[in-house]
Amino acid sequence: MTGKGKEEVFAGAKDIINQLAVIIRTAAIHDPGNIAVTTAVDKFLALLNPLIASEGELTLELGGEFFYINETRIRYPLEYLPNFDFLVREFKKRGLGSIVFKDVIKAVDMQTFFKAFISSVFSQTPFETFSEDVGNISSLNIGKLRRVKDEAEVGEVDIRREVKKSYFNAVSYTKGVINKIKSGEKVGIKKAKRVVEGMVDLILEQEQLLVGMTAIKDYDEYTYHHSVNVSILSVALGQRLGLSKKVLTEIGLVALFHDIGKIEIPNEILNKPTSFTDDEWSIMKRHPFWGVRAILRQRGFDAMSMRSAIVAFEHHMNFDFSGYPRTRKRFELDFYSKIISLADQYDGMTSSRVYSRIPMSPDRALSLMMERAGKQLDPILFKFFINMIGVFPVGTLVMLDTKELGLVYQSEAMFLDRPKVLVIINGKGEKVDSYIVDLTEKAPGGNFLRTIVKTMDPNKYKINLAEYLL
Ligand SMILES: [Fe+2]
Numbered sequence: 001m002t003g004k005g006k007e008e009v010f011a012g013a014k015d016i017i018n019q020l021a022v023i024i025r026t027a028a029i030h031d032p033g034n035i036a037v038t039t040a041v042d043k044f045l046a047l048l049n050p051l052i053a054s055e056g057e058l059t060l061e062l063g064g065e066f067f068y069i070n071e072t073r074i075r076y077p078l079e080y081l082p083n084f085d086f087l088v089r090e091f092k093k094r095g096l097g098s099i100v101f102k103d104v105i106k107a108v109d110m111q112t113f114f115k116a117f118i119s120s121v122f123s124q125t126p127f128e129t130f131s132e133d134v135g136n137i138s139s140l141n142i143g144k145l146r147r148v149k150d151e152a153e154v155g156e157v158d159i160r161r162e163v164k165k166s167y168f169n170a171v172s173y174t175k176g177v178i179n180k181i182k183s184g185e186k187v188g189i190k191k192a193k194r195v196v197e198g199m200v201d202l203i204l205e206q207e208q209l210l211v212g213m214t215a216i217k218d219y220d221e222y223t224y225h226h227s228v229n230v231s232i233l234s235v236a237l238g239q240r241l242g243l244s245k246k247v248l249t250e251i252g253l254v255a256l257f258h259d260i261g262k263i264e265i266p267n268e269i270l271n272k273p274t275s276f277t278d279d280e281w282s283i284m285k286r287h288p289f290w291g292v293r294a295i296l297r298q299r300g301f302d303a304m305s306m307r308s309a310i311v312a313f314e315h316h317m318n319f320d321f322s323g324y325p326r327t328r329k330r331f332e333l334d335f336y337s338k339i340i341s342l343a344d345q346y347d348g349m350t351s352s353r354v355y356s357r358i359p360m361s362p363d364r365a366l367s368l369m370m371e372r373a374g375k376q377l378d379p380i381l382f383k384f385f386i387n388m389i390g391v392f393p394v395g396t397l398v399m400l401d402t403k404e405l406g407l408v409y410q411s412e413a414m415f416l417d418r419p420k421v422l423v424i425i426n427g428k429g430e431k432v433d434s435y436i437v438d439l440t441e442k443a444p445g446g447n448f449l450r451t452i453v454k455t456m457d458p459n460k461y462k463i464n465l466a467e468y469l470l
């Protein structure tokens with residue numbers, strides 16, 4: 001990479017993609033020559049051209065549900081999600097996988113490009129039509145979309161979309177509430193209750209998919225995703241314990257606010273990429289107190305607020321009271337605290353809290369938790385937890401006895417060691433259009449067709465889970 005540093009390039013990249021979506025939305029309703037469109041195109045080029053000039057060549061690529069520029073995934077804030085989602089769908093409709101900008105682009109060429117983009121969707125063979133129409137533009141090329149996984153059945157796509165939507169809804173709601181509390185506004189829990197009820201319903205029906213959403217840790221805004229993930233994992237665990245819907249909603253709600261005390265911790269500490277100093281640690285360790293205080297300040301004090309305050313206080317104390325805050329006397333930890341601290345530890349370990357930190361692979365996190373069971377963690381609850389997450393959690397990279405490499409895609413409670421696996425590298429070590437295999441499948445002789453031999457760390461292989469699992 002020449003010219004600008006990597007960070008700088010990618011800081012602007014999200015705006016380029018966002019602007020691309022803006023143009024396509026505008027061009028779809030206006031004539032391409034319309035001033036609204038040409039202004040938007042000019043703005044787009046003002047962002048894009050300097051980058052092309054400094055990088056020499058720029059490849060914008062769609063992989064799964066994400067955009068990459070020169071092979072780096074473009075992260076974006078939640079506000080951009082509707083535009084990014086829209087653009088992903090528009091690319092897919094046309095079978096468009098990449099745009100390579102080979103040289104600085106002229107406005108007139110870009111207008112031709114958008115005109116072709118818009119009209120190609122009406123073609124029987126959209127990609128081919130599009131490709132032909134932009135064939136004369138010498139400064140850019142387009143490439144066909146490579147399939148990331150087998151076309152799932154239509155119904156499954158819809159369900160996945162719904163699950164994804166409600167997951168992101170929950171995250172964006174959580175972000176709103178946390179920020180309100182942070183700015184000193186008082187919030188009620190009515191809306192929070194509705195959001196959690198929605199999640200509980202979805203977990204009862206689609207546990208695997210929603211829990212699968214928590215496996216994708218590559219998000220920009222850790223705090224909000226973490227809160228939602230802990231809530232989902234806690235509810236899912238509660239469901240395994242056979243708790244009622246009412247109790248599950250309570251657990252989900254309480255879990256959502258377990259880390260609310262972190263609003264008091266300065267961002268420089270929260271987002272610090274390197275390890276904490278002793279002083280910083282002692283500040284971090286105060287978030288349970290601050291959590292209690294934040295919760296007690298909210299509107300209408302009831303049994304739920306009490307429970308939330310207790311969990312905020314206890315969630316790092318540990319089963320054997322080896323954690324924090326330290327108390328003089330031991331007592332029985334709240335049942336919700338025990339559930340939530342399991343979910344919290346697991347999500348914390350498998351997430352990259354800050355941009356640069358490499359998270360732990362799910363199976364590594366589970367084996368670490370296994371060592372803690374009976375000490376820091378409630379051993380019985382942990383058994384239920386491992387049952388829920390699976391011996392091979394969604395997102396685990398596994399090697400099969402066929403030498404194929406793949407990601408655990410879905411697992412069934414009945415066959416914990418035989419999940420469905422999305423193969424991404426074939427037996428010869430080649431990267432392939434991925435396909436799903438079911439490890440419970442047997443050959444006519446009665447032997448299993450495939451078996452997991454070992455697990456591997458997806459981070460080491462630079463495999464982006466989000467690309468495959470969303
Ligand atoms: Fe915490």
Ligand SMILES: [Fe+2]
Pocket residue numbers: 226230258259344348
């Ligand atoms: Fe937490």
